[in-house]
Amino acid sequence: MNPFIEIITQPDNIAIVIMIIMVTFFMVWAFLQALQNDKLLAAGLPVEGENDKFVDTFKPLVRIELIIAIVVMVGLTIWSIAVDAPLEEIANPTITPNPAKAPWYFLGLQELLVYFDPWLAGVVLPSLIVVGLLAIPYIDINPKGNGYYTFAERKYAILIFSFGFFVLWLLLIVIGVFFRGPGWLWYWPWQEWDHARVVFEPTKDLTTVIGIDSRSLPGFIIGALVVGSYLIGGMMAPYYYWKKNSPELLAKLGIIRYVTIVFLFITMMSIPIKMVLRLVFLIKYIWITPWFNV
């Protein structure tokens, strides 16, 4: 069978196909409604739902809840009749499957293991995702766009969230499910998985590129300077930009919100940066210390 068909029709992967379809559908629907409301806002007209009347809960709401419950139940029943949940061989600690994949919703994090050490990819970054999500209502001080779809009134919030949600979370899951084979090597859907395949991809550290041993003291210092200047520079740059272009925004944010936003943002952006360094320039570590590597 075509390996692509084989992969997407694996019972557990059907869920991912359903996810892709649902997420795409609702993404398009959300942005269409946002653009529609933006037109109304630009014309000074009330947005969808602004002049809502009240209706009885019984029955209009109860009715639609019942209909949705029936539709979902029918859908899940059909899914359960059509596809059987897989059951592999009994657990055996002596036989490691290759690849050993985490549950699908954590595959984005497992994909990060290619670019970061486990303490970052598996512990620090997931914790920061949760902290970042919790912080959103407190750091987004834009009073507009409360309770309706809009893009124009909150461009940056939506762009940053969408990048995190669709690219760093969902796209990495899809990559982990469909494009990663034995040895966590990249396989296109039309390629057969080859367990004997070895890719010789000599990765370097940042300082070795310029001829300095990354484990030597100069390498350590240069690495520290690069990481430090990314963090400090990343923390400062928006300050000077906003001070020049919109000082009132800076004043409204205050120091705590500013630090939180910028720290979360540069942490998030460190993921695509390290992905490019690793995939394009074959650079593994930027900074090697006796305790951890970045």
Added chain:
Amino acid sequence: MKSLPQITDKVKKNLIWKSIFRRDYRNTVRDRAQAVFGNVFLHLHPVQVRESAVKLRFTWGMGGITFFAFILLVITGVVLMFYYHPTIDQAYNDIKDLEFQVPFGVILRNLHRWGAHFMVIVVMIHMFRVFMTGSYKTPRQFNWGIGVFLLVFTFLLSFTGYLTPWDQLGFWAITVGTNMGAATPLLGYQGPFSEYLHITPYNDIRFALLGGAQVGGNALLRSYIWHCVALPLISIILMFVHFWRVRKDGGISKPQK
């Protein structure tokens, strides 16, 4: 022969019927309200809601669908528990029995598994909808936070359920997942700075998760108890708060300009 209205009339005047429904429903404003706040299940809702709440285009019904999936998983999960022993000698065979011996065992397990995948998908879409409508803004900041924890607990519920069949898929998924715990800074034996706290594979955070240094019988028991008792209880409490705050914060968010 009696006509249908006569029969219904007789039934509705019956002592048992009256004891259950307490009053007649006559489709008046008062009775429609009574139907909601006089019913323990429906009184989660206000008596009246804004039009947007009954239109699919605004909420997509995603929060409600998530809750429905949770109820389905509780029901199928409880039935599955009748056929399951959380020991490494029996667990795998119990799942095989579901497949070959238990009537409707296959569809029961399928519903639980696909329902779980489905719940993870819809809870993520629910979060996306709440973000896109800016519904986390004043006064709903706190409830967004509760929602973030419910999202995390949905992942954890699904994750702990992975090990229960005791097959290769679950065993290695949990091995990969909990190995991350070993990398925790300070508290995992492979994590940075853990040597200063004398952390070994036998006293680190991974050991606490697994009840051992490897995925074994203790890990199976722990994941089973987290999955069937502890995490559902915590999630239900968080759901109480989540739904309560939806009401207290003014129901489905409305445009505030």
